[in-house]
Amino acid sequence: MKAQRTLPPTAAPIEWRDLLQGLLGLVRPSVTVDALKADFGRHFGVKHVWFVSSGKAALTIILRALHGLSGRRTVVMPGYTCFSVPSAVVRAGLSVRLCDVDPRTFNPDFSQLEKAADGDALCVLATHLLGIGVDVSRVRDLCRHHGVFVVEDVAQAFGGRLKERPFGTIGDAAFLSFGRGKNITCGSGGAILTNDDRIGEAIAREYAGLSEVSVAERLMNWLEVAVTQLLIHPSRYWFPAGLPFLRLGETKFYTDFPMARMDAVRAGLLRRWKERLSRSEASRVAHTAQMRRLLSEAPVQTIQPIEDAHSVYLRLPVLMRSKQEKESVCRLSLAQGLGVSAMYPSAIGQVAELSDTLANDPVPQSVLIAERLVTLPTHELVSDEDVKRICSTIIGHLRDPAAGPQSVSGRSQCCGAEVSSSS
Numbered sequence: 001m002k003a004q005r006t007l008p009p010t011a012a013p014i015e016w017r018d019l020l021q022g023l024l025g026l027v028r029p030s031v032t033v034d035a036l037k038a039d040f041g042r043h044f045g046v047k048h049v050w051f052v053s054s055g056k057a058a059l060t061i062i063l064r065a066l067h068g069l070s071g072r073r074t075v076v077m078p079g080y081t082c083f084s085v086p087s088a089v090v091r092a093g094l095s096v097r098l099c100d101v102d103p104r105t106f107n108p109d110f111s112q113l114e115k116a117a118d119g120d121a122l123c124v125l126a127t128h129l130l131g132i133g134v135d136v137s138r139v140r141d142l143c144r145h146h147g148v149f150v151v152e153d154v155a156q157a158f159g160g161r162l163k164e165r166p167f168g169t170i171g172d173a174a175f176l177s178f179g180r181g182k183n184i185t186c187g188s189g190g191a192i193l194t195n196d197d198r199i200g201e202a203i204a205r206e207y208a209g210l211s212e213v214s215v216a217e218r219l220m221n222w223l224e225v226a227v228t229q230l231l232i233h234p235s236r237y238w239f240p241a242g243l244p245f246l247r248l249g250e251t252k253f254y255t256d257f258p259m260a261r262m263d264a265v266r267a268g269l270l271r272r273w274k275e276r277l278s279r280s281e282a283s284r285v286a287h288t289a290q291m292r293r294l295l296s297e298a299p300v301q302t303i304q305p306i307e308d309a310h311s312v313y314l315r316l317p318v319l320m321r322s323k324q325e326k327e328s329v330c331r332l333s334l335a336q337g338l339g340v341s342a343m344y345p346s347a348i349g350q351v352a353e354l355s356d357t358l359a360n361d362p363v364p365q366s367v368l369i370a371e372r373l374v375t376l377p378t379h380e381l382v383s384d385e386d387v388k389r390i391c392s393t394i395i396g397h398l399r400d401p402a403a404g405p406q407s408v409s410g411r412s413q414c415c416g417a418e419v420s421s422s423s
């Protein structure tokens with residue numbers, strides 16, 4: 001463990017005012033949740049909004065509701081995504097079919113999607129992974145003829161837009177996540193959106209069966225949020241990052257997650273979401289532009305987002321040339337506290353717990369993404385100097401892989417711009 005400036009790979013800072021709003025939720029519970037519902041309804045222009053305990057819980061409820069309407073059981077989802085997504089599908093009692101991901105755009109492989117979204121499929125998950133826009137209208141066109149629903153996974157993409165329509169309003173239903181490390185957070189939480197009355201009624205029935213979170217649990221979550229805020233700052237993050245038992249950033253497949261309504265303390269923590277979201281979005285978009293410019297001539301592949309999408313880049317994805325290169329960049333980042341990290345340890349097809357249930361859907365591009373992807377931090381706690389240091393370290397390493405962390409310090413030429421890699 002080394003006490004040095006250490007960037008978390010992702011962070012959604014909150015202020016003492018937000019913590020206070022969270023506590024106020026204890027004394028006026030229904031006002032807090034109802035106010036948030038009305039606020040989200042107006043912002044997204046949708047008729048139906050619910051707040052629940054997590055994104056996983058939100059997806060499980062949507063899937064149960066859709067299954068109740070159509071009776072079908074197969075959920076088509078990206079071959080590379082968060083393990084929570086298949087966890088929710090299994091929790092809803094349904095089965096997974098994979099569709100490959102185009103590594104240039106992070107959109108689905110549309111030719112494979114056309115085959116997968118047949119008359120057997122319940123729904124397709126259109127996932128705006130890392131805040132990068134998926135062409136949901138095109139997904140809808142493919143699904144419409146087969147009576148297949150489209151569910152937008154906006155867990156990592158709150159604030160993004162497609163042709164000026166917010167992500168989450170183009171499919172039949174959508175969910176958001178307010179988990180740690182998302183665009184904005186309340187510790188853990190999720191929201192469900194739909195404009196469709198029939199789907200809305202089915203979701204309302206599922207929601208009615210959810211329990212409330214106990215007061216002790218509300219306070220525990222509040223405390224965790226407060227402690228996280230304290231430790232997430234780059235001047236202190238070296239401490240939790242050096243404690244392996246915290247398992248920070250670990251991705252797990254598990255189906256026994258809580259299914260509950262969102263409580264008023266969490267809703268209070270989200271009360272100033274608009275200011276926080278616009279601040280978060282501004283820094284993510286600006287850092288991404290700066291990093292893309294600095295890395296433009298490096299031998300790596302950065303994302304080419306689809307036209308018409310305003311992507312919000314929860315982190316910036318960069319594909320290395322090999323698995324070895326990815327691993328060495330991650331090791332270097334760990335040693336220097338750069339916040340550059342891999343995402344999920346494997347494609348969904350390689351999740352051991354799914355081996356009995358998954359059909360043999362080949363998703364080679366998803367496997368390639370899992371092997372080569374590193375993500376660069378874009379959040380508000382990243383400074384301009386950090387951006388330069390991250391890019392020059394990656395470029396220096398790719399030029400001279402044998403060199404250890406020390407040899408990339410100093411100054412290096414980066415794409416015509418002189419970049420300081422010292423902190």
Ligand SMILES: Cc1ncc(COP(=O)(O)O)c(C=O)c1O
Binds near residue numbers: 054057084085129
């Ligand atoms: C793409 C994606 N979908 C769904 C989820 C589930 O959200 P939650 O963690 O709030 O359950 C996550 C969480 O990390 C995610 O990244």
